[in-house]
Amino acid sequence: MNKIVQTAITPTREEDYPEWYQQIVKASDLAEKSPVRGCMVIKPWGYALWENMVRVLDEMFKATGVKNAYFPLFIPLSFLEKEAEHVEGFAKECAVVTHHRLEKGADGGLVPAGKLTEPLVVRPTSETIIGDSFAKWVSSYRDLPVLINQWANVVRWEMRTRTFLRTSEFLWQEGHTAHATAEEAMERTRQMLGVYATFVEEYLAIPVIQGEKTPSERFPGAVDTLCIEAMMQDRKALQAGTSHFLGQNFAKSSGIRFQSATKQEEYAWTTSWGASTRLIGGLIMTHGDDDGLIMPPRIASAHVVLLPIIRKASERQSVMEYVGQLADALREKVYGGRRLVVEIDDRDIGGARGWEWIKKGIPIRVEIGPRDIAADSVFFARRDGAHQEKQSLKRPDFLEKISEILDQIQANLFARALRLRKDHTVCIDDQDEFNRFFTPQNPEKPEIHGGFSLSRWCGSAECEAETKERLMVTIRCIPFEKGPNEVGPCVCCGRPSDRRVIFAKAY
RNA sequence: CGGGACAUGGCUCAGUCUGGUAGAGCACAGCGUUCGGGACGCUGGGGUCGCAGGUUCAAAUCCUGCUGUCCCGACCA
Numbered sequence: 021m022n023k024i025v026q027t028a029i030t031p032t033r034e035e036d037y038p039e040w041y042q043q044i045v046k047a048s049d050l051a052e053k054s055p056v057r058g059c060m061v062i063k064p065w066g067y068a069l070w071e072n073m074v075r076v077l078d079e080m081f082k083a084t085g086v087k088n089a090y091f092p093l094f095i096p097l098s099f100l101e102k103e104a105e106h107v108e109g110f111a112k113e114c115a116v117v118t119h120h121r122l123e124k125g126a127d128g129g130l131v132p133a134g135k136l137t138e139p140l141v142v143r144p145t146s147e148t149i150i151g152d153s154f155a156k157w158v159s160s161y162r163d164l165p166v167l168i169n170q171w172a173n174v175v176r177w178e179m180r181t182r183t184f185l186r187t188s189e190f191l192w193q194e195g196h197t198a199h200a201t202a203e204e205a206m207e208r209t210r211q212m213l214g215v216y217a218t219f220v221e222e223y224l225a226i227p228v229i230q231g232e233k234t235p236s237e238r239f240p241g242a243v244d245t246l247c248i249e250a251m252m253q254d255r256k257a258l259q260a261g262t263s264h265f266l267g268q269n270f271a272k273s274s275g276i277r278f279q280s281a282t283k284q285e286e287y288a289w290t291t292s293w294g295a296s297t298r299l300i301g302g303l304i305m306t307h308g309d310d311d312g313l314i315m316p317p318r319i320a321s322a323h324v325v326l327l328p329i330i331r332k333a334s335e336r337q338s339v340m341e342y343v344g345q346l347a348d349a350l351r352e353k354v355y356g357g358r359r360l361v362v363e364i365d366d367r368d369i370g371g372a373r374g375w376e377w378i379k380k381g382i383p384i385r386v387e388i389g390p391r392d393i394a395a396d397s398v399f400f401a402r403r404d405g406a407h408q409e410k411q412s413l414k415r416p417d418f419l420e421k422i423s424e425i426l427d428q429i430q431a432n433l434f435a436r437a438l439r440l441r442k443d444h445t446v447c448i449d450d451q452d453e454f455n456r457f458f459t460p461q462n463p464e465k466p467e468i469h470g471g472f473s474l475s476r477w478c479g480s481a482e483c484e485a486e487t488k489e490r491l492m493v494t495i496r497c498i499p500f501e502k503g504p505n506e507v508g509p510c511v512c513c514g515r516p517s518d519r520r521v522i523f524a525k526a527y
Numbered sequence: 528c529g530g531g532a533c534a535u536g537g538c539u540c541a542g543u544c545u546g547g548u549a550g551a552g553c554a555c556a557g558c559g560u561u562c563g564g565g566a567c568g569c570u571g572g573g574g575u576c577g578c579a580g581g582u583u584c585a586a587a588u589c590c591u592g593c594u595g596u597c598c599c600g601a602c603c604a
Contacts, residue, residue: 038598192604369562374564401564410563464599527604
């Protein structure tokens with residue numbers, strides 16, 4: 021009977037990280053598999069998290085002058101064909117609509133009928149169709165800049181999917197802007213990357229490194245791609261947001277032209293930038309532990325769960341009344357720009373009830389029983405602490421300190437994640453050491469190993485490709501923040517270089 | 528798209544080798560006892576064994592094909 025379970029999630033991160041990820045998604049009630057290949061059902065607990073992300077990001081975008089709009093899900097094939105690199109980049113993963121009607125087939129089933137004259141591509145991204153609109157909207161430099169964002173779903177027919185990290189359909193926002201000068205467009209590209217970095221660090225409590233992609237890792241059709249990279253607990257890198265300077269590539273293919281102040285006809289300079297439901301995957305892999313998810317308070321689906329302890333039926337009414345009043349008082353409080361979200365769970369399912377909320381990652385669990393009511397105090401546990409660590413506060417003190425406690429959790433999660441990244445970020449100059457760093461002890465079932473290596477790179481695509489081929493390690497970014505600039509050998513070919521880049525295995 | 532593993536109730540799995548009418552634990556529903564860290568008893572509901580063929584008196588079990596899932600690659604947010 022004494023089944024001793026040490027962790028709520030099996031296996032642990034250490035035992036089998038990919039499997040732990042699958043299990044935590046299930047146990048935390050964020051999402052589940054759908055009948056559709058590669059697509060997920062985002063459940064209310066997960067969607068609330070997304071809604072919070074949307075709300076905060078949307079405000080941040082608007083604060084920079086961006087306005088929302090919506091463009092079609094379907095993109096004419098001919099649009100996609102306009103930009104050569106773009107086609108090449110996305111052609112392999114496009115879902116294509118070819119018919120517009122279903123008819124009864126011979127075997128009683130439905131078969132597509134009514135072939136379209138031009139196939140429609142389900143948007144993998146919207147540069148081309150938004151470019152078409154921009155071309156109509158822009159005729160003079162006075163029309164610029166155009167600053168647009170859309171919240172949408174996109175489809176990329178992936179070969180291998182992982183819930184939240186890579187699904188065939190996902191939710192995201194894509195910002196698209198057009199400017200009169202390259203400088204202004206480049207500035208916007210950087211600005212939006214900064215928005216992502218601020219959002220991910222301050223709300224998701226995920227430390228990121230801002231940098232520039234190498235040419236081989238650029239968005240198809242971009243002149244320059246900027247990104248934020250985060251380290252997950254298995255020490256692999258996750259790209260958490262990207263911002264692209266598209267030069268005049270899409271302006272030329274879509275015909276976004278304007279007359280300048282000096283009466284010259286010029287092509288506009290465009291940018292695009294996006295962040296997706298993948299951020300939820302990043303949040304899970306940054307903060308989750310072997311007991312389940314841990315949600316940073318500022319983005320959490322809910323902040324507090326109240327768990328009434330009812331020993332006798334006769335106590336029920338008084339306990340529930342007290343709990344209801346505490347909930348009301350908490351809901352008056354504003355934290356991180358929104359009112360506290362409080363759940364009350366009075367199900368009679370024993371200790372399993374508390375564990376469910378641990379797995380769901382709610383920041384604070386409160387137990388309210390007759391003893392607490394008698395003392396007018398609140399007995400609570402923080403999700404960022406050990407599950408048996410609980411403290412008691414007088415109710416007025418709890419109400420007064422709740423924001424402070426949530427802030428502590430938020431700060432603690434960020435500090436922990438930053439610590440992990442620091443502990444596994446190294447400067448490697450020697451090639452043998454580099455190889456050892458990225459080679460698992462057990463190649464059959466690789467253990468958690470490696471991390472971020474700040475190593476010199478000569479700048480050649482060959483060295484990049486060779487490293488990827490040999491070790492499955494790629495250059496995640498060329499960080500904006502320059503390290504020590506002394507010249508030394510490229511970690512791959514030995515040619516001199518003063519540029520350190522982040523090498524890592526990636527999602 | 529290559530290489531491997533797997534597919535039996537909501538979940539985890541047994542049963543497959545050796546063919547003979549579908550099982551367990553957990554979860555779920557009802558009742559009672561419980562409740563401050565993964566409760567217990569009784570009762571009950573729920574599965575055309577991934578799909579399609581084939582062999583056979585008889586298929587979860589043997590054979591063929593397909594589909595899906597997971598892991599490892601290639602590709603990508």
